[in-house]
Amino acid sequence: xxxxxxxxxxxxxxxxxxxxxxxxxxxxxxxxxxVDTCDGLALIGIQLVSDYVAALEARPDAASALxxxxxxxxxxxxxxxxxxxxxxxxxxxxxxxxxxxxxxAGSVSMEATTPVARLFLETVQSGVVGTLPEPTTTTTAASxx
Numbered sequence: 001x002x003x004x005x006x007x008x009x010x011x012x013x014x015x016x017x018x019x020x021x022x023x024x025x026x027x028x029x030x031x032x033x034x035v036d037t038c039d040g041l042a043l044i045g046i047q048l049v050s051d052y053v054a055a056l057e058a059r060p061d062a063a064s065a066l067x068x069x070x071x072x073x074x075x076x077x078x079x080x081x082x083x084x085x086x087x088x089x090x091x092x093x094x095x096x097x098x099x100x101x102x103x104x105a106g107s108v109s110m111e112a113t114t115p116v117a118r119l120f121l122e123t124v125q126s127g128v129v130g131t132l133p134e135p136t137t138t139t140t141a142a143s144x145x
Contacts (some may be wrong), residue, residue, distance in 0.1 A: 001086070017136035031044075032044050032084045032085045032087075032088035032089075033084065033085065033088055035088060035092075036092070038089070038092055038095070038098070038099055038102075039071060039102070041085060041088060041089055041092065041094060041099060042099055042102035042103055043106070043109070044081075044085055045085055045099065045102070045103035045106070046102075046103055046107055048078065048081055048082060048085065049103060049106075049107045049110065049121070050107075050110060051078055051081075052075075052078055052117075052120060053110060053112050053117045053121055055072075055074045055075060055078060055122065056112070056114060056116050056117035056120055057112060057113060057114045057117045058074075058113075059072070062114065062116040062117070063115065063116050066116065073130035095145075100127055101127060104124060104125055104126070104127045105122065107124050107125050108125055110125075122144050
């Protein structure tokens with residue numbers, strides 16, 4: 001009987017070869033600018049939700065920090081990734097409603113243990129928070145009166 005280490009030594013090189021030869025681009029789940037499909041952006045959005053939950057759960061004083069505007073570099077970085085996601089979604093002309101629905105659906109199996117993280121996750125899962133459409137400007141004609 002062969003050990004698990006022996007099997008891993010056979011499988012790992014094969015996995016590396018398949019990954020290296022894959023026609024699909026390999027991208028990090030935090031690089032929306034490297035994604036060319038709305039489905040790919042949905043995966044990034046799902047990972048972003050998971051990262052937000054982890055950041056909120058890692059800080060016991062999350063509620064007071066958010067209430068008091070305490071500097072929180074981890075959330076600032078996640079907010080920037082969210083903005084990048086929104087910009088890429090606009091560039092790819094992704095339907096924000098469908099993208100939000102995909103992200104909400106992908107987060108359904110996630111769980112949170114702290115009150116702030118649970119509230120955030122429940123909000124995302126309800127479909128209320130997600131990518132936003134680009135704002136449109138409206139102009140009104142000046143009246144000649």
